[in-house]
Amino acid sequence: MKKIFLSAFAIAAIAFASTTAVKAQSSMKMSADTKMVGGAEMYPTKDIIDNAVNSKDHTTLVAAVKAAGLVETLKGAGPFTVFAPTNAAFDKLPKGTVATLLKPENKAALTKILTYHVVSGKMDSKAIAAAIKAGNGKAELTTVEGGKLWAWMDGKKLVLKDEKGGMSTVTIADVNQKNGVIHVVDTVLMPK
Numbered sequence: 001m002k003k004i005f006l007s008a009f010a011i012a013a014i015a016f017a018s019t020t021a022v023k024a025q026s027s028m029k030m031s032a033d034t035k036m037v038g039g040a041e042m043y044p045t046k047d048i049i050d051n052a053v054n055s056k057d058h059t060t061l062v063a064a065v066k067a068a069g070l071v072e073t074l075k076g077a078g079p080f081t082v083f084a085p086t087n088a089a090f091d092k093l094p095k096g097t098v099a100t101l102l103k104p105e106n107k108a109a110l111t112k113i114l115t116y117h118v119v120s121g122k123m124d125s126k127a128i129a130a131a132i133k134a135g136n137g138k139a140e141l142t143t144v145e146g147g148k149l150w151a152w153m154d155g156k157k158l159v160l161k162d163e164k165g166g167m168s169t170v171t172i173a174d175v176n177q178k179n180g181v182i183h184v185v186d187t188v189l190m191p192k
Helices: 002-033 048-052 056-068 071-075 087-091 097-101 104-115 125-134
Strands: 035-037 040-042 080-085 118-120 139-142 148-154 157-161 167-177 180-185
Touching (some): 035 167, 048 056, 048 071, 048 080, 048 180, 056 071, 080 167, 097 104, 125 139, 125 167
Antiparallel strands (some): 080 118, 139 148
């Protein structure tokens, strides 16, 4: 009886170990295809909005996108390149700015700021690097809002300059989405 019990226990342990190993390999494969942003995996099979809502670092951005009525646009086919400010980036704005922008009467101003963070097409870091090289060290990007952003490398960091002279650094590049790419930035970019 003890041998049968031990054999059954051994079989169960082997089955558990095998299942765990398969899950670990599956998880490793999933992680290789995705990036972590705000404590959540960003899946290249999901759109910009479906990924962004899972990032604890982008709750302010998601609330702003909803308030501006841009959810359906950013769920669209795109492709889009989004320079996505973190909550900490929004916290750098003067006190009360975000609350004011989220009010319905300020929807146009909020939309202008948010669309200033979007470039048409998919510009991953290689495409941006090629544009910087073609521009002799600086690339000029046209945003969906119609304004300009300037990009260059500062050592190994990709830096962006907005129309008001503000500077932002890409902290996580090439977060691929099914409808574009996100680059996480540490400062909100401001149009004229």
